[in-house]
Amino acid sequence: MAGLMLGAGGWVSNLIVYLIQEFNIKTINAAKIYNFVNGTITIFPIVGAILADSFLGCFSVIWFSSLISLLGILLLVLTAAIKHLRPPTSCQINGYSNTCKYPTQLQLAVLYLGLALASLGNAGTRFTIAPMGADQFHNPKHQGIFFNWYIFTMYTATVVSSTAIVYIEDNVSWVWGFSLCAVANVLGLAVFLSGTRFYRVVRPQGSPFTSLGRVIVAAITKRRMSLSEKVEDYYGHDFDEKIGSKNPTPFFRFLNRAALRIEAPNDSAWKLCTLQQVEDLKTIIKIFPLWTTGLFLCTPLAIQLSLAILQALTMDRHLGPVFKIPAGSIPVFILISTSISIFIIDRLLFPLYEKLTKRPLTLLQRIGIGHALTVISMGISAVVEARRLKFVKYKNIENVVPMSVFWLVLQLAFAGVGEAFHFPGQVAFYYQEFPEKLKSTSTAAVAMFIGIAFYISNPLIDQIRRASNWLPDDINKGRLDNVYWLCCVLGALNFVYYLFCASMYKYQNEGKDADACNSS
Structure with a gap:
């Protein structure tokens, strides 16, 4: 899994910068393409899960999807290596306006085909690996531990790709960066196939x-x-x-x-x-209201993720006199925060909570804490952006606001701690509560509402642009802080809705809940 995540993280993390710098796509449009790609990566696992549960099994879906992902990354390598597959990157300045050549239909077709294949391939592996790994264990406690370390491994691999590979893309060449993504994909597939004879494979039982x-x-x-x-x-x-x-x-x-x-x-x-x-159908109906709370939990996070990269492009990214942090590496602070927090939560907080209260933290309580921290993260984002806008009039010759990019770390760190609570909690909750025949689909259900949230974020951005001047292509002339305050309000209302749904829900497998959540 680590190799596959390395391959995916290297091109996804820096996609906005690649579209702006190499394809002359406007900033907000680049952010929307980024959201759409992330939505595809996270919503299409439901298709892979259905195929795995019904016809092919997890093993076949994973190796075939890895090949599709590799093909897509190779097409991205071609767009970076062949000049005719991208427009001229230099823009002519006529008076006060910049005239840029935008990509042709052929160039966009090759780019979008590469993104589609890489996204669909990544979608087929990203969450199908989780139920296959859980199937190797029979004890819910051990499955809970696996889910925690599954998220930890996924995020850690993405941290490496979002820093090392993105740095190579920004400072060496896009060809080398994308090529490293392809190599990581190949290595990940090879390691996965090498363990074939050791896996406990659950045969599909029909749809x-x-x-x-x-x-x-x-x-x-x-x-x-x-x-x-x-x-x-x-x-x-x-x-x-x-x-x-x-x-x-x-x-x-x-x-x-x-x-x-x-x-x-x-x-x-x-x-x-x-x-x-x-009773299986009734179980799905009972879970559905809680599932819908994930939509507006993740929509603000999707908006924050893409717009933070646009913020970073306008801020001082120097770390010392020489090194400059790539804008595409900014979301890595979420990943680092999540990875560290998962370790602390799993090894320290949960055992301490159980020792003090004589009872374990339930999965729904864990998810609720994640909701609250996400709302706080949106509020911090609004405050930081308001401060950044105060520095806009002091831009230097490179059109950079004299404010360190590290001001973004606090909001991203809070978002990461929130994910450490709600993300593994959601995966474990749905795996535990879904009917036995829908275990693979259960983890993909988490990916599904994350993907839908990314899709929702685009029409929400469009609506904000139609109704206000908060989000122009030059964010220095807008009010991005108001966008974050809107996300904060939406998150708070959704949190109240979640509390109501959680209070009404009764666990289907109540005896397993403590083991799955408090897995130390």
Whole structure:
């Protein structure tokens, strides 16, 4: 996994800078492309998870996606190496305006094809590795530990690529930087395949979504039938299931009709379902409100991630007289903060909390702390940006605001600590609470709301630009601080909504929660 993350992080982290400097794309448009790419990387794992659960298995999805990712990165190498695949980078100055040549349709086609393949390939591996790794363990405590270190490894590898490889891209050449991404991808795939004979491979059992669809169809088809109080009138009540309930539950009672026995035993499977299939659908319905809280948890983070890079491009990035921090490396502070925080949380805070309170921190409590820290991060972002705007009139000859880029560290560090709480907590929560047949899909469900959040961030940015002058292409002439305050308000409202949903939720596997969260 580390090799695959190294390969992906090297080109994703510096994408905004590459688009602005090498393809003459305007700043806000570059940020939107960056958000769209990140959205694709994080939303399409749901497709990989469905394929893994239903047809191919995690192992096949991972190695095939790695090849797709490699092909995309090689196309990016070509765009950097061949001059005809990108526009002239020098802009002519006519009076007070800059005239830049924008990429042709062919140049954009090659660029977007490379980004699409690299994004889809990364999506197929990024979260499918998590359930495959968890499948190697039987104990929920050990699975919880794995999820923590899975996030730690992913973030640490991205830290390395976002610093070392991005520095090479900025100071040596884009060709060398993208080539290193390709080499890391190849090495990661080779290491993964070398362990083939040691893996515990869970065979796909067919599409679990088909059975969920059958429940809805059967319940609608038999909507005129009266519900019975006798357990024996329901199909599947006598099966010895290891998970779920063998008896019909009162939640969404009308779905119980799908399991009502009918006169013709050989009738269509779309008219008769087991009680376990009904309970699996009810489990998804119960989780859905909590899942929606992830959308507006991650939307402000997506906006912060892209706009912080634009802020860094306008600030003093010198570290000493010679070294200059690449703008694309700024999000690394989130990754460093998350990685360090996960270690501290897992090894110090959780054991200390349990020792003091005599009970472990639940997964939903952990996620809630992440929500609160994210809101604080948005508030800090607004305050720092307001200070940066005060220095705008003191720009130097390079159009750089005389304010150190390290002012951005505090807001990114808070965002990273928040992720250390809510990200592993969300992955562990959905893996624990999803039906057994949907375990791979459970971790991809986290990726899905992150991806949708990146997609939501673009129309939100468009709406802000239409309704105000807060986000011009030159952010020095806008009010980015107001954008962050808006994100802070949205995050706070979402936090209240999360508290309500969490207070109403009852764990499906309550005995496992302590082990999964307090995994020390």
